[in-house]
Amino acid sequence: MLGKTRSFLWNLEQGLGYVSLSCLILLPAAETVLRVFFHSRVPASPGLIIHFLLCLGLFSGMHTTKVGDHLSIGLLQFSSNEKFKSIFAIGSGLLSAMVVTIFAWCSLSFVKIYLSPPQLIGFIPDQVFALVMPLGYAVMAFRFARLTPLRGKARFLAVLAVLLGTILSLPMIFKFLWGFDIPEFAYTINDAFFTLAWYLKTPALILIILAAFLGTPLFVVIGAAALILIQGAGGEIDVVANQIYTALTQNSFVAIPLFTLAGFFLSESKAGERLMLTFKSLFGWLPGGVIIAAVCMCAFFTSFTGASGVTILALGGILYTVLSENAPYPPKFSIGLLTASGSIGLLFPPSLPLILVGAATRTNTIHLFLGGIIPGIILVGAMILVGIVFSVKTKIPLEPFRLEKAGAALKASSLEILLPFLLVLGYFSGVLSLVEIGSAAVIYVFVVEVFIFRDIKLSEIKRVFTKAIPIIGGILSILALSQALSYYIVDTQGPERFARWLQSAISSKYLFLLILNLSLLVVGCLIDIFSAILIILPLISPLGMAYGIDPVHLGIIFLINLEAGFLTPPVGMNLFLASYRFRKPYVEIARYVLPFLLIQLGVVLIVTYIPVLSTYLTKLY
Numbered sequence: 001m002l003g004k005t006r007s008f009l010w011n012l013e014q015g016l017g018y019v020s021l022s023c024l025i026l027l028p029a030a031e032t033v034l035r036v037f038f039h040s041r042v043p044a045s046p047g048l049i050i051h052f053l054l055c056l057g058l059f060s061g062m063h064t065t066k067v068g069d070h071l072s073i074g075l076l077q078f079s080s081n082e083k084f085k086s087i088f089a090i091g092s093g094l095l096s097a098m099v100v101t102i103f104a105w106c107s108l109s110f111v112k113i114y115l116s117p118p119q120l121i122g123f124i125p126d127q128v129f130a131l132v133m134p135l136g137y138a139v140m141a142f143r144f145a146r147l148t149p150l151r152g153k154a155r156f157l158a159v160l161a162v163l164l165g166t167i168l169s170l171p172m173i174f175k176f177l178w179g180f181d182i183p184e185f186a187y188t189i190n191d192a193f194f195t196l197a198w199y200l201k202t203p204a205l206i207l208i209i210l211a212a213f214l215g216t217p218l219f220v221v222i223g224a225a226a227l228i229l230i231q232g233a234g235g236e237i238d239v240v241a242n243q244i245y246t247a248l249t250q251n252s253f254v255a256i257p258l259f260t261l262a263g264f265f266l267s268e269s270k271a272g273e274r275l276m277l278t279f280k281s282l283f284g285w286l287p288g289g290v291i292i293a294a295v296c297m298c299a300f301f302t303s304f305t306g307a308s309g310v311t312i313l314a315l316g317g318i319l320y321t322v323l324s325e326n327a328p329y330p331p332k333f334s335i336g337l338l339t340a341s342g343s344i345g346l347l348f349p350p351s352l353p354l355i356l357v358g359a360a361t362r363t364n365t366i367h368l369f370l371g372g373i374i375p376g377i378i379l380v381g382a383m384i385l386v387g388i389v390f391s392v393k394t395k396i397p398l399e400p401f402r403l404e405k406a407g408a409a410l411k412a413s414s415l416e417i418l419l420p421f422l423l424v425l426g427y428f429s430g431v432l433s434l435v436e437i438g439s440a441a442v443i444y445v446f447v448v449e450v451f452i453f454r455d456i457k458l459s460e461i462k463r464v465f466t467k468a469i470p471i472i473g474g475i476l477s478i479l480a481l482s483q484a485l486s487y488y489i490v491d492t493q494g495p496e497r498f499a500r501w502l503q504s505a506i507s508s509k510y511l512f513l514l515i516l517n518l519s520l521l522v523v524g525c526l527i528d529i530f531s532a533i534l535i536i537l538p539l540i541s542p543l544g545m546a547y548g549i550d551p552v553h554l555g556i557i558f559l560i561n562l563e564a565g566f567l568t569p570p571v572g573m574n575l576f577l578a579s580y581r582f583r584k585p586y587v588e589i590a591r592y593v594l595p596f597l598l599i600q601l602g603v604v605l606i607v608t609y610i611p612v613l614s615t616y617l618t619k620l621y
Helices: 002-038 045-067 082-114 126-130 132-147 152-168 170-178 184-213 218-232 238-247 255-268 271-283 289-305 308-326 331-341 352-361 365-394 403-428 434-452 458-491 494-505 509-526 529-535 537-546 551-565 573-582 586-609
Strands: none
Touching: 002 045, 002 255, 002 434, 002 458, 045 126, 045 132, 045 255, 045 458, 082 126, 082 132, 082 152, 082 170, 082 184, 082 218, 082 238, 126 132, 132 152, 132 238, 152 170, 170 184, 184 218, 218 238, 218 458, 218 529, 238 458, 255 271, 255 289, 255 352, 255 434, 255 458, 271 289, 271 308, 271 403, 289 308, 289 331, 289 365, 289 403, 308 331, 308 573, 331 365, 331 573, 331 586, 352 365, 352 529, 352 537, 352 551, 365 403, 365 551, 365 586, 403 434, 458 529, 458 537, 494 537, 509 529, 509 537, 509 551, 509 586, 529 537, 529 551, 537 551, 551 586, 573 586
């Protein structure tokens, strides 16, 4: 009976997640059709769309917790010492259970106090949507506790972690019970918590940073830092829940799950094979023609998924086979090239990081799309040039150009090749909003891959959703908690004070840019791109203004440095993903990638010190 209940609840949870994602696809599409053809609209659609994003963020986060796919640094996964791995996994699980329990209580207080009286979204009160927050975090806390690798009586430690999280949430429980008119004893307890947080702030932050390197999910690490910093400064920690709600009801974030799902439909179909065949038939007669095909493929897919890891994991096997088996490139060259090319599409529209940079800095997204094109082409060209030089030196045999074969391949992949052009046209023409572009991308790819090419059967659609949901959950969980930490950073006026200090210490704009490059390489090593944009970029933006750097140029500098940071030892994320995908030791992957990393660093310097590369096209729109 218990097993059937668990199965029912799991299916219900999955179903609600799928429904939320489906509504994010269909509502903007319906809005577009009604607006363009009937000069009408879906009632309350903007409010419904952002609140379905909230639901998706929590349901997908619950799913991601269950399958253990939350983004983390996780250096210990490459350790051979199983005892240490087990000990730190227990510590990470207990910390996660405790911190997420605090999120749940903060959310409950927030929903009752700050969303009262409720506002109607259509005919549904916003409190009904927001209840997914305490529910979602409570389920996540339970799962972190349950999945902690404890045995026997030691499992009681998991219960203690949840209990400790509840005790640390007493100020929020008091607020939930009595609102702002709490009893005297509650004031005394609250003051004790504020004092304790003030004294423990530094050691707690050190512990949190250590936990990040030992595999604690990044959203837990970021949220824990926000909690201790806010409470240590005398603030109410339900601000964290407030910022989670704010982040997951932002219209600018709706496109993220949509483009992620579109990327998964492409990667789960045979689109990669068709595109690869097209690029090979078009460029195979050139020296390095297969390299051109592989690099263009990586750029194409990364521009849609927004996460270089997805490109390496989804296309790494196909492209490695093409380079090392179908074409006689040495394995170390192929692995190095593919690992280095895993993120080069981040500067091309409709890249999710570009959208996030626009949201974080309030910079025109269209200008960022335009600003990334020339630097992106230079980066792609640099990778291709390496391939051409290597091919000539090693005398890689060429494939003769056959017009008939190239035409047939181009015809077969024409629908996929048209996709980015159609999306950019729809967005730049002003006909479609960014959210509607994301919706259109999913529907277009769905129709092409399911009904036209039939690469994905109707019965396999659930599998595509199931693969996409953990990635969406990981990204949205990080974005939500990053908003809370960013709130603290901005509220303390830290960026402005730091900008004034740095400007007085460093007068040269060019020296500042060099220091910025070095700092961002370190950031790219340690932090995922979504957290970096929402936490680090608000710190840097005032510095850019102080030194007279164009916001578009600064955004492109930021992203291109992070791209290189993904490849920078000792903890560049793409190195770990490539080690997993190609089943090679981490040190070997780092050695294979080094020549490509040096070339990318050269491109970083070019883009940094020649701002017109990022700003020229923005003047045309």
